[in-house]
Amino acid sequence: MSGPLAGVRVVELVGIGPGPFAAMMLADMGAEVVRVDRADRAGRSGPSLDLLGRGRPSVGLDLKAPGGPEVVLRLVERADALIEGFRPGVAEKLGVGPDPCLERNPKLVYGRMTGWGQEGPLAGAAGHDINYIALAGALDGIGRAGQAPVPPMNLVGDFGGGGMLLAFGIACGLIEAARSGKGQVVDAAMVDGAAIQTTFIHQMRALGMWPGPRGTNLLDSGAPFYDAYQTKDGKYVAVGALEAQFYQELVQRLGLEAEDLPPQMDRSAWPDMKRRFAELFRTRTRQEWCEILEGTDACFAPVLSMEEAAGHPHNRHRGTFVEVDGVPQPAPAPRFSRTPGAVARPPSQPGADTEEALLAWGFSGQEISELRAAGTIS
DSSP states (O other), rough: OOOOTTTTTTEEESSSSSHHHHHHHHHTTTTTEEEEEEGGGGOOOOOOOOOTTTOOOEEEEOOTTTHHHHHHHHHHHHHHEEEEEOOOHHHHHHHSEEEEEEOOOTTEEEEEEEESSSSSSTTOOOOOOOHHHHHSSSSSGOOOOTTTOOOOIIIIIIIOOOOHHHHHHHHHHHHHHHSSSEEEEEEEEEHHHHHHHHHHHHHHHHTTTTOTTSSSTTTOOOOOTTEEETTTOEEEEEOOOOOOHHHHOOOOOOOHTSSOOOTOOOOHHHHHHHHHHHHHHTTSHHHHHHHHHHTTOOOEEEEEOOHHHHHSHHHHHHHHHEEETTTEEEEEEESSSSSOOOSSSOOOOTTTHHHHHHHHHTTOOOHHHHHHHSBBBB
């Protein structure tokens, strides 16, 4: 394994979305992660397209079978961290909650991924990304003026406010455990993660720089110089010329420098300027605007599809996207100069690596045979 987390061992009790994303990020950075999948999901053939499962082997385990929890606790003995994404209380009922795990390994960092958190009036309720970012106050600010809020896919809650938050929390816990010799529980809640991502907007509101409702402010499509515009060929471009010098360059390259334009920050003029910009951008194709604006200080970029993004020269130069077994996907990030991360292996089908992984984590061949005979592992 390569990467700054080489030598770190993690047990992942597989869930959906943000938990696997956190485990993927740790594996990309060199951690040795073992996925504990449900045994009844095992047996599928062919390559897996579960990209969030890349970089780590899969063990098929029935946690409700005799000896199932003990398999997890045996893995925990050799682990530095554990990831689970059950509803609050479920891991405890299964016998793999924080208490037995930390009793077995006092240095363990026990990472918990939920939407609402481990306690609170909503802790036991079902939900998804859109619900968590709504309650955090993030969703209300995303969208056009006079229109309904627009869900930003499931990036803000599941992945930014969930998986990344958990990966950060586990990394912090590992650093602290190395100093203290003691593990602890990391409670990563998507509602908390979505909320902390709005800190800058709270700052802008406190300063009086975010006075209006959705779609009328500096960074939410209210400003003409910070928005996406349709081009002649039906595609889109994005401009973000916030600073005065960048706005001046945008104006000059758009051919508007000779016009008597209102001051950049005159909010009363923004609607008219947005219409002016929209009319202008529709006079050329996206590629023509790229030839005029891309790579300049006008703060410009074409709005690319995910397929197009992988082929853009800048992304190709940086290796922002990679192919693993012929499947295009984002590369590990961030970059490290001395210990770069990497995709160690393509994703496995659930349970495909049960014997290989258990042997690597200290189980004997005899023990594996007995667990298979008992129906505990796939």
